[in-house]
Amino acid sequence: MTPDPSPGSGGPRVRTIGVTLVCLVAGLLFGTSASLARETGGASDPQDLAGLITQRDGDVRELGDLADQLRDDVEQLREDRSGSGTARTARDAELLAPGVGTAAVTGPAVQVTLDDAGYSSDTLPDGYSVDDVVVHQQDLQGVVNALWAGGAEAVMVQDQRIVSTSSVQCVGNTLYLQGRVYSPPYTVTAVGDPESLHAALEADPVVSTYRQWADTIGLGYAVADVEDAEMPAFTGAVRPQYATVLTDP
Template sequence: MSKAKHGIVSITVVCVILGTIIGIQFKTVRSQITAQDIQRVSELSIKLNNAVAENETLKQSLEEKEEKIEEYENFIAEDNEELSLIVEENNKLRMFAGLTDVSGRGVSVTINDSPKAGQSGDGVSSDAFLVHAEDILSILNELNVAGAEAIAINGQRIVSTSAVRCAGSVVNVNDVKIAAPFVITAIGDPDILEAALVFPGGVVDSLKPWGIEILIKKLETVEIPAYQQQFVFKEAKNVSTEG
């Protein structure tokens, strides 16, 4: 065998060996990364489940304490007209603030992305076919103007401090991320609430060109949960009426 052929064979053998070594190292690193990712996901999943379980426990404990407080209030106010009036006023204020579960006649409004979501063309962005926070806010505004007494979005009670904003591909309500379909429930006169949404040129008409799907149902019973977050006042204080 000539020196040239011998050199080519040697180089070929070296390349094959190097390729094999690189392939083995790549597979090893890849398997390590995969194992680390799986372990990380598993750890996060356990933490999430623990947080959800703890939240449910705290929520149940809070509900039990609130029921106990209500029992004490009613017991104390039974034979005291003045205290009875105070308890009644307190219950009204809690309802007005959205801190109690309520039910009554109303509507449910289901909003879903257009079937064209994810598509684009003719100078139209694919985002135009998605439900945005602005669309939800427009519906909330019309319902409020029409006299809605209580509103929730996917189970999140809307109160004076509630914020509805886009958070990537989902919508953030009360710092809770929710995704389509969005179900808005509202208590009030069903006929008036529906009319406020479907009148010509209204919010429903404005979303139709984009294929946004809206289904409105008038219901004899709508159940809306209480606001679950805490009210925190850092700057606002009661104005003293003394002096």
């Protein structure tokens, strides 16, 4: 039989002290880790919307470079594979690519440039606000929609190809497009029949309203023909990430 510890041995007391010391050390370690996290990681976290957008802009650039490399790898694998089925699928994909934006396009184009009026809060004309003298999201969307309606084969905003999943959004006085941030002036380029594209711009009511404001307050609006425009292929994902099912009430 194992003898009981003598009252003077201090067995339970020693164990209690040991547990207490472990808890104290663990608490010290947790506190030190939290302090280091605040010193090293917290400073780099975005503190506002502008910082978040700037961080996302850098992330998108890095992911774009990675996507280019993966695309090259896929192309190399496609070339290495043989077989009539694969070849037929590749031909079908090449035929569809221009329409969905995944192939480069060249041809005559029309380019529209929109710009803020250039006033500051101190030089605004009487009766007008800051919102009246800047390019808005609906202005850019109106131009893009008008060019599509005019039979554009491909459209590019700034240096990015526009596809069915693209979203032209403005955050403050900047354009946020597919993870990238742009400041005015904004350019919209469309490859297609120049005569039809010009006619569509003239007929579109949203563009017409913008032109009236441009004449009144000095917003920038310029249309020019481009003899031979080159548009790169869209490099992002063309599959929608979100969908909403609409049902009748």
